[in-house]
Amino acid sequence: MKYTIVIQWSDEDECFVVSLPEWGEFCHTHGDTYEEAFKNAQEVLEMLIKSSLADGQTLPEPKTLEKSLK
Template sequence: MKYTIVIQWSEEDKCYVVLLPEFTNIMQPCTHGETYEEALKNAQEVLEMLIESSLADGQPLPEPKTLGNAFKVA
């Protein structure tokens, strides 16, 4: 599944913070990193844990958001 990962610099926290907008049942931001790459790695790990946990508990996964055809390349 393809979920949205938002990574933004937080001047207040002096690090990159990560939001997973489809997962509304968790505290956001859900992880962070000192570098963009570290934040992305941490985001992927949290996403994997959320998916595994939902499946193990028999909970439905949120529907991934898409941009549709707004940015379709010709």
């Protein structure tokens, strides 16, 4: 999977909050530790991909980091 996973600490929630930007602004999960947040993000991504494919939907295009040419 080459989708973006953004993990940030939330003082308000007192946990790590994960955003999955290719899947929409409301697609989030969380974890008490960074490792748990990452594991939960992987599980959510797997479910999103399986669900989308089962429904015949097109998967979102993964965002990639552009390399500058010198």
